[in-house]
Each structure stands twice: as structure tokens, then as C-alpha cells.
Amino acid sequence: MKCPKCGSENVNVQVVNEIQLKNQHHSIIWWLFIGCWWVPIKWIFLTLPAFIVKLFGHKKKKIKNITHSKAVCQSCGYTWNV
């Protein structure tokens, strides 16, 4: 393998663990204990703004680990995905 930056053959390939955020939906338990009363209250007091926030606002994120190979040039330190 050759380095795309400097052309050196001295390239080390390693497995990298990458953390990615994934959307998480509310559980059934959440809807039974909180959602059934919290959502109508939110609608009564915030109505449309709450709807807009729900549509375009930030959602709860779940951390997901993804492993993939990464090449590291030993000569110039350049890294890229394999």
C-alpha cells in the first residue's frame, strides 16, 4: 500500500474503533409512565412551538461503535480509511 500524500510504502494498517451517534426512540415504559401525561401537557402549554421543536429539534442520541480499518503513513503521519 502506498501513501496518497507522500507516496511512501511504509504504511501501517490498524483497526480503529469509531463512536457514532444514533437516534433513539422512547421505550414503551417511557410512554406508559411519562409520555401519556407529559406529551398532552406539553401540547397544551407549548402547542405549535413544541411541535416544531419535536420535528426539527435535537433528538436523544445513542452511542454506536463502528470498527473499520485505517491506514497510517509512518513517514508523514497521514491517515486515511481503507
Ligand SMILES: [Zn+2]
Ligand atoms: Zn505519507
